[in-house]
Amino acid sequence: MTPQHYPIQGRWVYQNDPQLFETLRKRSLSHLQAALGRVLGKADDWLFDLAQKEGAVAGSPPLDAMRVLRLSRTPLENAFTKHFEQGFESLLQQISLARKGDQVLTLVEADQLEAQLASEVVIEAVTRAHGPALDAVERRFASMVGVLKLETGLNPLSASSLANGMQAAQADISLPDNLRVVLFKIYERELVSSLGALLTELNARMTTAGILPELGNPRPLENAANPSAAAAAAMASAGQAQHRQDGQQADDRVMFDALCELLHSWRPQNGGGAAAGGAAGGVGGGHRRPLALNEMMSVLSLLQPQVPNAVHEAMSNAEASLAQLMKREMLQNTGRIGVSPDQVNMSTEHEDAVDLVGMLFDVLFDERDFEAQARTMISRLVVPYVKAAVMDRRLFQYKTHPARRLLNSLSEAVEGNKGEGPQEKELLHKAEETVDRLVADFNEDIAIFETLEQ
Structure with a gap:
């Protein structure tokens, strides 16, 4: 069978280096799995500190949340990994999972709205911090699979896919609602501070392989590695309110306050917003x-x-x-x-x-x-x-x-x-x-x- 030659730069490189895509996939999964591990560890530490301040009374909300988080850790990690594994397979096969009806998100059901909005905030923060590098990775991925531009849903490392990774991790797991928002907040901070290293490595590997070298290797934007003080405030406000209030309505108010803090942490501060x-x-x-x-x-x-x-x-x-x-x-x-x-x-x-x-x-x-x-x-x-x-x-x-x-x-x-x-x-x-x-x-x-x- 005569080998095909593709006019899109990069596809021929990939055809002659079948290990390149697998290397990129493995490096991405390894980095993101480690990032999630740090997120879960920080959430556990935060809940433990909160419980200590309250006297660690059995049955207290922080201790209950910490117990649930520890029991849910493996399912969270497995669902998170599956989301990105499916994303890379989707990219390789050029079959958008979204088109097949396999979306993770359920959109406006009451128990999902806050997580969806938090996901949107993560997208904004990650794009602001790493937009040029994310764009370079996406364009090179497109070149590797032989298209000029990836369709929506085909890029496993788009800002929306990265944000939806946390959504996917939580989708089938029962967690306290305010803990869900806190996990998103810690995840956002983790991506803003550590994602640059992964994107730099991926762009470097693809540049070395001759895939769109003219794009260079964009670095994180200035100050991207230093999340704002408002980011920490979101967790603090959620924690303080958690042990002051009881009941589902109190949890709803906690999440609303945390979401507002999330908004304030990424909203343009120097004349860019209304x-x-x-x-x-x-x-x-x-x-x-x-x-x-x-x-x-x-x-x-x-x-x-x-x-x-x-x-x-x-x-x-x-x-x-x-x-x-x-x-x-x-x-x-x-x-x-x-x-x-x-x-x-x-x-x-x-x-x-x-x-x-x-x-x-x-x-x-x-x-x-x-x-x-x-x-x-x-x-x-x-x-x-x-x-x-x-x-x-x-x-x-x-x-x-x-x-x-x-x-x-x-x-x-x-x-x-x-x-x-x-x-x-x-x-x-x-x-x-x-x-x-x-x-x-x-x-x-x-x-x-x-x-x-x-």
């Missing part, structure tokens, strides 16, 4: 005041009848951040209520609300199997949910919040629904009616979500 004024057309400096709640509500009410441009752009561009686009559009529309965009920004609390809703809908648009009609329908919910989150922080504090339940119900009703039979058509019709009522009637009365959810 809170700093950067979202208002990129104008920085000057003295800006935060929008008052009634001003936020007025702007959102103006945007509510029609799907904002920010949502259309986010739906058409998987790389776009819905939260950033929404904040920019909201600030740009303050002129419609007589407030100059150059004179205002968003408070941290309001920006948290927009960021969390934005990440939630980013996940929905990227991962859910929505037909075109369903995508349009779900897109109409963005502004009402931003409004609800700004008005009522309990939306993300409590899994049983009526707005959370309503979004779950609507998503389940329209996901994969092509309207081909009477039952599917009826579900779509009811969902459409519900969205119509929410968009038309939601002013400032959160009770509408409970009414519609029933």
